[in-house]
Amino acid sequence: MISISSNLNIMIKAAEKASKSAIRDFGEVEKLQVSKKGPRDFVTKTxxxxxxxxxxELSRTKKNYSFLSEEAGSIQNKDKDNIWxxxxxxxxxxxLHGIPHFAICVALESKKEIISGLIYDPIKDEMFYAEKNxxxxxxxxxxxxxxKNIINECLFSSNHEGVKFSSLNMRYSGSAALDLAYxxxxxxxxxxxxxxNIWDVAAGALLVEEAGGIVNDLDKFDQNNIDxxxxxxxxNDKMLENLKNF
Structure with a gap:
């Protein structure tokens, strides 16, 4: 077992607990596909x-840390330097459509720097995580x-559905976080x-960097409109050359 920080340990436990609810609700989604109303409202509640x-769970031991979340937005607590x-x-x-490819994501930003990141795929039970350095x-x-360094042998992903890159082998998975983990x-x-948005890529960007990859201007990420x-x-250079007009 590798040594991990107390913060990452809290993140892992929180994601594992939250995943039980997600897995249970995902099991109900298939039943709702055939209803007239459909599962949209149900998934929003999930x-x-x-x-x-x-x-x-994250607040139990780090009561003063602030939050930035897709649903709740910004929650300002006493400690504004540390943000979940x-x-x-x-x-x-x-x-929503019963496709088993989604993830729970948590990152910790400390003094404007992402220092811990976690992406948990509860269906496959794959826990991706990283800490700075x-x-x-x-x-x-x-x-x-x-x-790999031959671009025709490489596989790329983007959630820009419908955009064609004739020179790149592309897949569209529907989860930016899992794409980065992959x-x-x-x-x-x-x-x-x-x-x-930052919550889509904060954890995954750190994962890529800590796995030896390159992410553009990770330290300059704002909350939204990130390229x-x-x-x-x-x-990297070959990919950027193909994306110079994108």
Missing amino acids: DKHVEKILIE IIDPIDGTTNF KGAYLNNQRLRVSN VASGRLDGFFHNKI IRASSGAI
């Missing part, structure tokens, strides 16, 4: 319930980005997206 559990960044369900559309891991196994683990070679480019170092 999103908020998962967020509530995360905030409660939460996306309760990244891949909501997948969840300590490496990236999947279920306690060290992660490294891909080392770049960190070498399953994908690169990920890019324009105008995305992100993440890849292995071996393919």
Whole structure:
């Protein structure tokens, strides 16, 4: 077992507890697909319930830390230098349609720097996590980005559906967080997206960097409208060349 900080330990436990609710509700989604109303309202409640559990669990021992979350927005507490960044369900559309590809995301920003990140895929029971200068891991196994350097042999992802990049082999998964986790683990070679929110990419960007990859201007991320480019170092220049007009 690798050594992890108390903050990351809290994040892992919070994500595991919140995942029980997400898994239970996901089991109900298939039953709602055939109803006239559909599962949209149900999934919105799931999103908020998962967020509530995360905030409660993270606050148990770090009572003064602030929050930034997709659903609740900004919650200012006494400690404004340390901020939990939460996306309760990244891949909501997948969840909505009964597609088992979504994740719970938590990152910790300390003095404007992302120092811990976690992406948990509860259906596959894959826990991706990283800490600044300590490496990236999947279920306690060290992660490294891909080392492929021939762009035609690489696989890229973007959540810009409908946008075609004829020179790149593309996949569209519906979860930016898991795409970044997959770049960190070498399953994908690169990920890019324009105008995305911080809670979608905070944890994943740290994972990629700690797995030896490159993320553009990670320290300059604002809360929203982020243009992100993440890849292995071996393919980064070639990917950026293909995206120069994007």
